[in-house]
Amino acid sequence: MAEIAFRIFGKYYAKRRHKYESLRRDLLAARIFVPVEKWLSSALFTSIVSSPISAIAYLSIKLILSVSGSLLETFRNLPDYFQEWQYRITHLQDYLGNLSPSVISQTISMLVSGLKVELTILDLLIVVTLMTAVPLSVYYLYRLYPKFKAWERGRKIDGKLPYAIAYISPMASVGVTPYEIFKRLSKLEDIYGEVSVEVKRLVRDVELMGYDFLNALRNLAATTPSKNLSTFLTGAVITSLTGGEMRDYFINKAGEYFRELRKKYEDFISSLAVITEIYLVALVAAPLFLIIVYTTMLMMGGASPIILFLIVYCMIPIGSLLFMLLIDTITPEGAR
Structure with a gap:
């Protein structure tokens, strides 16, 4: 469906890509690796499709409720052998023996006559409202989902960050290189969760994309949804560029974050x-x-x-x- 939507609406959104820069950043922060024009094409296509589906769903529910009520009323008017089990068993053979087109037609007409679905002005208003409100809701949910996902990831990163920095500082104090520290941290996703997921991007940028370590830190600081992690990485870059020791920076930051964590608890x-x-x-x-x-x-x-x-x-x-x-x-x- 996403490919069909992109073929239909992709060019339209590609020309207006610059208008959705904030959405592009949210997608990147949420680690949803979909081009912004493809995401918006899916949003528009899904919202258009949801309009008739919502109307059909409402009318189907009304039909089911009407049919249920009508069938109950219809069966009350059927001959006694459809109502009483004992009578039905006794006279079933006679009934089957006397079947004729007129009897079958009369029975079917009794059933169908009860299946009446009446649409009122209120039903039409509800259908129009659904066909308008549901597509708009679907479209804006698509727009808001990356922002919510990025916020959720940022919250998880902030929760694990003090412990990740506590893991970093002892290795820094014994002279392990900063890149090697982050590389080891990227392999501990089961312990440090989203922090390790973020650091994996740094390792990828260095080993696959060819960035040097400081530029990879800058890229990660610019795209992470966590302000605390961004501040921490930016501080590490500034410390390195000004001739400071990252080892001392990591150790000081570990103490600072744990004091903040104690206050938070x-x-x-x-x-x-x-x-x-x-x-x-x-x-x-x-x-x-x-x-x-x-x-x-x-x-x-x-x-x-x-x-x-x-x-x-x-x-x-x-x-x-x-x-x-x-x-x-x-x-x-x-x-x-």
Whole structure:
């Protein structure tokens, strides 16, 4: 599908490639290795195709619901031998023996007559809305996905970066060359995750593309989605160009990042304590109090059981889910 879309819309977006520079950077940071014109061609083609599909899906659902209701009504009007099992078994032979075109036609007409699907003005408005909203949503989801993916990768890199720098600094202190350090780091993806994935690009640039080590560092600093990693690599380049020792830079940075990490964990623990107190009040004490009150009122005939249903099956589960999402959002990546 991507190739078909590119053949149709590729030239259009190729002429306007300069207008989508930010999207190109997002694709590169997300490590989605697709040309920007091909990505946009797929987005436009998919959004166009999704328009009739959304209308067909809505009409199909309405047809299924209408047919289900109509069939139930139709079968209520069929002869008794279609309703009662015992009667059907007893008279099945007589019925089959008396089959004729008129009987079959009458039965089929009874079934078909109940299959009526009526489209109202509201249905037409819903179809028009779907055919407009769904393609726009699909297109903008294509545009936003690389940015979200790059943000997600940047978060993972930031979580593992202090530990990766802690791995780098001891080797730097014993005199291992910077390139050799990064090459070893690139092989430890199972430990350092996205940091190792990023460093693999540096190794690729040096060994396959022919860049020198400093230019490869510059390229990686310019394309990584992590600002912390970019700052770290830029500092390494500046240190080397000004005649400083990368060994001392790596050691100092390791201490600096671990102090920041300690502060981040302290803030996280403080936030977690506040969230825990709010959770106990909002989703433990308050629901328990409401359940006791409404149960008493229900026994006295002064309340509706629907309130208890909403508390137990809506308020507590949905509230707990929201708290879980909140905690997952604020949890440092390295603590997962």
